[in-house]
Amino acid sequence: MAESTSHVQDGSSTFHADLHAAHGSGHDHHHEQGFLAKYVFSQDHKVIAKQFLFTGMLSAVVGIGLSMLFRLQLAFPDTPFPILESLLGRWAPDGVIDPSFYLALVTMHGTLMVFFVLTAGLSGTFSNYLIPLQVGARDMASGFLNMLSYWAFFLSTVIMFASFFVESGPASGGWTIYPPLSALPQAMSGSGMGMTLWLTSMVFFIASGLLGGINYITTVINLRTKGMTLERLPLNIWAFFLTAILVILSFPVLLAAALLLFLDRSLGTSFYLSDIYIGGEVLHHAGGSPVLFQHLFWFLGHPEVYIVLLPALGIASEVISVNSRKPIFGYKAMVGSMIAIAVLSFIVWAHHMFVTGMNPFLGTVFMLFTLIIAVPSAIKAFNYITTLWRGNLRLTPAMLFAIGLVSFFITGGITGIILGNAALDIPMHDTYFVTAHFHLVMGSASAFGLFAGVYHWFPKMFGKMMNPRLGYIHFWFTFIGLYLVFFPQHFQGLGGVARHYYQFTAFDFMKQFVDLSKYITYAAWIGGAAQLIFFFNFFNSLFWGKKAPQNPWKANTLEWTTPINPGHGNWPGEIPTVYRWPYDYSKPGLEDDYAPQHIPDEDLRYEPGQAPPKPTPAPRREETPSETEGSDNF
Amino acid sequence: MDAQLLITLTKVLLVIILVLVAFNLSMVFKIKSIDPFKNWNATKINAALLMVFMVLGFIFASWSSVKWAPTFTLVTDPASEHGVPLDAMFWRTMVVCILVTIITNFLLFYFSWKYQERPGQKAHFYPHNNKLELIWTLVPAVVMTLLIADGVKNWHSIMAPDDEIKENALDVEFYARQFDWTIRYGGADQELGQTHIKYIDNATANQLGFNYDDPRTHDDIVVTEVHLPVNVPVHMHIKSQDVLHSATLAHFRVKMDAVPGMPTNFWFTPTETTAARRERLGNPDFNYELSCQQICGSSHWNMRRVVVVETEEEFQAWLASQKPSYQAYKEKFENKNTPSEPAPVEAPAEEAEPANASAEDGDDRATVSTR
Numbered sequence A: 001m002a003e004s005t006s007h008v009q010d011g012s013s014t015f016h017a018d019l020h021a022a023h024g025s026g027h028d029h030h031h032e033q034g035f036l037a038k039y040v041f042s043q044d045h046k047v048i049a050k051q052f053l054f055t056g057m058l059s060a061v062v063g064i065g066l067s068m069l070f071r072l073q074l075a076f077p078d079t080p081f082p083i084l085e086s087l088l089g090r091w092a093p094d095g096v097i098d099p100s101f102y103l104a105l106v107t108m109h110g111t112l113m114v115f116f117v118l119t120a121g122l123s124g125t126f127s128n129y130l131i132p133l134q135v136g137a138r139d140m141a142s143g144f145l146n147m148l149s150y151w152a153f154f155l156s157t158v159i160m161f162a163s164f165f166v167e168s169g170p171a172s173g174g175w176t177i178y179p180p181l182s183a184l185p186q187a188m189s190g191s192g193m194g195m196t197l198w199l200t201s202m203v204f205f206i207a208s209g210l211l212g213g214i215n216y217i218t219t220v221i222n223l224r225t226k227g228m229t230l231e232r233l234p235l236n237i238w239a240f241f242l243t244a245i246l247v248i249l250s251f252p253v254l255l256a257a258a259l260l261l262f263l264d265r266s267l268g269t270s271f272y273l274s275d276i277y278i279g280g281e282v283l284h285h286a287g288g289s290p291v292l293f294q295h296l297f298w299f300l301g302h303p304e305v306y307i308v309l310l311p312a313l314g315i316a317s318e319v320i321s322v323n324s325r326k327p328i329f330g331y332k333a334m335v336g337s338m339i340a341i342a343v344l345s346f347i348v349w350a351h352h353m354f355v356t357g358m359n360p361f362l363g364t365v366f367m368l369f370t371l372i373i374a375v376p377s378a379i380k381a382f383n384y385i386t387t388l389w390r391g392n393l394r395l396t397p398a399m400l401f402a403i404g405l406v407s408f409f410i411t412g413g414i415t416g417i418i419l420g421n422a423a424l425d426i427p428m429h430d431t432y433f434v435t436a437h438f439h440l441v442m443g444s445a446s447a448f449g450l451f452a453g454v455y456h457w458f459p460k461m462f463g464k465m466m467n468p469r470l471g472y473i474h475f476w477f478t479f480i481g482l483y484l485v486f487f488p489q490h491f492q493g494l495g496g497v498a499r500h501y502y503q504f505t506a507f508d509f510m511k512q513f514v515d516l517s518k519y520i521t522y523a524a525w526i527g528g529a530a531q532l533i534f535f536f537n538f539f540n541s542l543f544w545g546k547k548a549p550q551n552p553w554k555a556n557t558l559e560w561t562t563p564i565n566p567g568h569g570n571w572p573g574e575i576p577t578v579y580r581w582p583y584d585y586s587k588p589g590l591e592d593d594y595a596p597q598h599i600p601d602e603d604l605r606y607e608p609g610q611a612p613p614k615p616t617p618a619p620r621r622e623e624t625p626s627e628t629e630g631s632d633n634f
Numbered sequence B: 001m002d003a004q005l006l007i008t009l010t011k012v013l014l015v016i017i018l019v020l021v022a023f024n025l026s027m028v029f030k031i032k033s034i035d036p037f038k039n040w041n042a043t044k045i046n047a048a049l050l051m052v053f054m055v056l057g058f059i060f061a062s063w064s065s066v067k068w069a070p071t072f073t074l075v076t077d078p079a080s081e082h083g084v085p086l087d088a089m090f091w092r093t094m095v096v097c098i099l100v101t102i103i104t105n106f107l108l109f110y111f112s113w114k115y116q117e118r119p120g121q122k123a124h125f126y127p128h129n130n131k132l133e134l135i136w137t138l139v140p141a142v143v144m145t146l147l148i149a150d151g152v153k154n155w156h157s158i159m160a161p162d163d164e165i166k167e168n169a170l171d172v173e174f175y176a177r178q179f180d181w182t183i184r185y186g187g188a189d190q191e192l193g194q195t196h197i198k199y200i201d202n203a204t205a206n207q208l209g210f211n212y213d214d215p216r217t218h219d220d221i222v223v224t225e226v227h228l229p230v231n232v233p234v235h236m237h238i239k240s241q242d243v244l245h246s247a248t249l250a251h252f253r254v255k256m257d258a259v260p261g262m263p264t265n266f267w268f269t270p271t272e273t274t275a276a277r278r279e280r281l282g283n284p285d286f287n288y289e290l291s292c293q294q295i296c297g298s299s300h301w302n303m304r305r306v307v308v309v310e311t312e313e314e315f316q317a318w319l320a321s322q323k324p325s326y327q328a329y330k331e332k333f334e335n336k337n338t339p340s341e342p343a344p345v346e347a348p349a350e351e352a353e354p355a356n357a358s359a360e361d362g363d364d365r366a367t368v369s370t371r
């Protein structure tokens, strides 16, 4: 390993040399690049990361906006809001949202939030930004593929947004687009052109994910700087790495599923369709199975929820450790449980299908695996909490969001053991209980990971500090708002209220929940409005914020060793060498409460009396002093 | 009216004034570089808020849970046999969930408050403790194993009931389409005759696609209200003619997708009649309800059917009063081809009448789709 590491080091030095040859000397080589090359078709991972962030933020604005609209319908069924008509035109005749359009709103909200915000926006931003900086590489393995990855994502976003403007409306069969509903334009208008665009958009999205994923994996494996063994990777890099593997293995299956659906829709094949009478005629399709689609979809779909969550958990690990001034508790257990989650997430998909008519025996098997996955999840939660124990906690906005994330992860994840129990899932399936579960554990927790990441790395990304006070206010409104929105949905779920209902008024046992819906809607609107604080803070700080110091949080990781506004290539001089793991916070005997990864032991400041272990005469750059036994052959 | 307008206007004005004042203040502070919150200790405030949030959160969560508990149709007061052990298992699992949630959230917020940054406080370097980690791997693993064992048992007894139950079960078809349910009984022979979508013919009101060449169809009864005898196992035959639907009987803990091209099944035994439940709850308007809980299109939210559970005698009487749809079909459309039925004269008189349940069904559909 040591050998290959140094080989890698050579490789990146060459890259570095190339870079300098191309751009002249010194790190300040921006001036020679045109605007297009620097900001638009950039191959610099830092610029691409910001592009992902801004595009993701745009999707977030739209996605959250859609939810504000359909919450209005749920709280005030049949109440006309004239403003809606002027806003939505024929989709809200007389100011009442049309039932088909309600489904379109829900579908597009889910699609945008799950894929465009919490997958591309989160992973795309932070994997891109942090992997090279934290493993000590000058850029991604392939800057070009990385650029393509962004532009594929951009195209996919444009197509998805375009689907709002087609005559028959955007896709409306739910974010899981189950056929036959999604396959037959006769079944709902959203299954026409809107669905075609949805599928097209997802093809580009998948391409983007694969191009990005390949790059993340390659970079983590090959471009680590000298001394950066796998055991010394920050946990968020581990999370991004495993996420990329999940992406690579699961998204192709979604592509296959989408392709077959596309064929069913346009070429008359029968992969998912059979024995259908609709619109007054018998369709010729025979022999297909709608359940097949569900298997394919959830083979992606379940890993996807971890694709969304793992990066957030990784970010939380880093943020919590830095701000607790303590090592993350149980580093190996954290890595181990992430690996376990990644592996197990491929064999639990059918817990979304217990009552689809699937063979009950399969249900048993999937219940088994599903409840096993709760164990590594529990370990992670316990380890976060123990990290806080006896720390010296700096409650920065990033830290608050990370603490909030853990709370959501627990409160939302725990209901997984009810839903994962096939028998209990019979009544719960497709009710608001599921909505509550996944909005807390996936939606809220991952969104908090995104926020924590932005607050924490904003100084690195933009060279400015965000206003912490606005950060606190934003945190409190969002934290309370999300709990108020999603916790009561457990009650609605236990009351039997079904998902995807335009209104609850048709059923006696659901009617009583209209009132509760009102409160939820108020909370949603307040929480939604609070995001304006974030946007204000973000852009205000971006332009007029206080200048950031080089290492504002006194963190150990390598990204803080770059200049405040790093250029392409990240480090003006040599790439730093790594001497220890990233979590030596408050190590006994040291004067400072942190020990950056790139400072050799003999250069650290020790407390008087804590005589530094006499530096061995060996020259420092030859062999990396290993902290942990056996780390070299990890 | 006017008074209200005035009040609203005043409120709006007040808000505007407040915003302006806040804005002005902030500008003044900014220009004079005064920091009015200089002496506020953000760490202390946030840490305290975390504790307050936790305490209020627990109180609020408990209070609201208790307040809403009577509305928990899915986990209280089951009306089916398998619902009883299922609900019990739910509450057992829920106790575990609540305990874990409270304990871990408590520690999370408590530690966040207790160990907030203080001058002179040094964090304790504590990178791992294998014993501790082993404990909290094993404990959840054991708890999960117990839950799985419980779950598997219940799952099997629900999905694959004993042969005895299967043999004695009443066959009822739940037939879904956009956007309604049609219910079918086997009639006198207690067997459901053959249907297929290729036989569907709106002209003859044959909406389930009866193959009338199959004599078993001749006594089949088609209705739009579910009637079930109490304490008799029911075998649901669930079908869809167009997209996915889901036959959901919340009170009976029943849910199963209706899949076009693949009939699905569910067995359950209702244990309380509608009348008895109405009396017990003191609610004369109570009804069991059938709903669709798999997104199926614009009127997905409105696929309601009333479910009437009654005594065996009432059920048989009701069943006997229903006219097999084949008869209606014969009277209306087949009169010329069936010499055995000497009723060609009667037919014209009935022509304007809707043909039994199927046509009534069609009417329902029309009302639904106006939405």
Ligand code: HEM
Residues within 6 Å of the ligand: A176, A305, A306, A308, A309, A351, A352, A370, A371, A373, A374, A377, A413, A414, A415, A416, A417, A419, A420, A421, A425, A428, A429, A430, A434, A437, A438, A441, A442
């Ligand atoms: C303790 C571990 C967990 C278990 C046992 C679990 C179990 C389940 C089950 C069984 C369902 C299907 C419920 C139904 O549709 O009836 C479900 C739904 C879902 N879960 Fe989890 N879950 C766990 C953790 C998570 C995590 C960590 C995430 C995300 C990061 C997540 C995201 C979701 C999503 C998005 C859905 C709903 C998908 C949909 O139907 O639209 N779950 N979960």
Ligand SMILES: [Cu+2]
Residues within 6 Å of the ligand: A301, A302, A305, A348, A349, A351, A352
């Ligand atoms: Cu899942």
Ligand SMILES: [Cu+2]
Residues within 6 Å of the ligand: B244, B245, B246, B292, B293, B294, B295, B296, B297, B299, B300, B301, B303
């Ligand atoms: Cu439906």
